[in-house]
Amino acid sequence: MEMWLWGVAAIGAVAYLPLTAQPPALWRSGIKTVPVALLAVVAGLSHAPLLLIAGLALSAFGDWALSRPGERAFLMGLIGFAFGHLCYLWLFSGRVEHLGLWTVLPFAVLALSTEFWLVPFTGALKGPVRIYVLLICAMAVAAVNLPVPLRFASLGAVAFVMSDLILAIQMFRLGTAGRLSRWAGYGLWLLYVAAQALILGAFVL
Structure with a gap:
């Protein structure tokens, strides 16, 4: 059952790829939400940690909200992902055996550079964006210090940061129109x- 859901989630992810630059629509939002929502179901069926299930479910909510038009929807999506990162931070930090100070520096520099x-x-989103940046960087620091058996989650967290970095550039510096923005949408x-798949896989595969 779980492997079948993995497959459907992968098909949904591929199906959404050419839609990343399309204008908002309910059917588009549904397709975008399906992959990570199914990964949350996989996590539940696999008896994964509750914090992982919650993180995936909150991310799926964030996917839906970010796909809807308007600043309010963007803020709701940001809040959903922020709480998702809190779940991941709590999940990862409980498994960190020692914290390498060298792992803090790159993410601290990244967080400071966003200023x-x-x-x-x-604009009016300065406060929420600052909080979100701190949360995802803290989550990534915890993730890269996970023990070796959970290193897929470390890779996943770094990919998450890279994805959000591209999203920030696309949303606030590039705009959503143009060829460069379209390719940014594919990459992110x-x-x-x-x-998300790597983080889940680290705990259930």
Whole structure:
């Protein structure tokens, strides 16, 4: 049953790829939400940690919200993913045996750099964006310090950061029109789905 759901989630992810640059529509939002929602079901059927199930479910909600038009929907999506990262942070930090200080530096630099190239361009969303950046960077620091058997989750967390980095550039610096933005949409979607699959796989495969 779980492997069948993995397959349907993969088909849904591929089906959404050419739709990344399409205008908002309910059917498009549904297709976007399917892959990670199914991964949350897989996590539940596999008796994965509750924090992992919650993180995937909140991410699926974030997928739906971010696919809807308007600033309010974007904020709801940001909140959904922020709580999802809190779940992942809690899940990962409970399994970290020691924290390598060298792993903190790259993500600290990334978080600080957003004050120059991202935050000034986010308008009324400055506060939520700052909180989100801190959460995803903290989650990534915990993830890259996971023990070897969970290193797929480490790779997933790094892919998640890369995906959100591209999304931030696309949303606030590039705009959603143009060839470059379209290719950015393809890249961030592939990285994002791979990130969620790797995090889940680390705990259930």
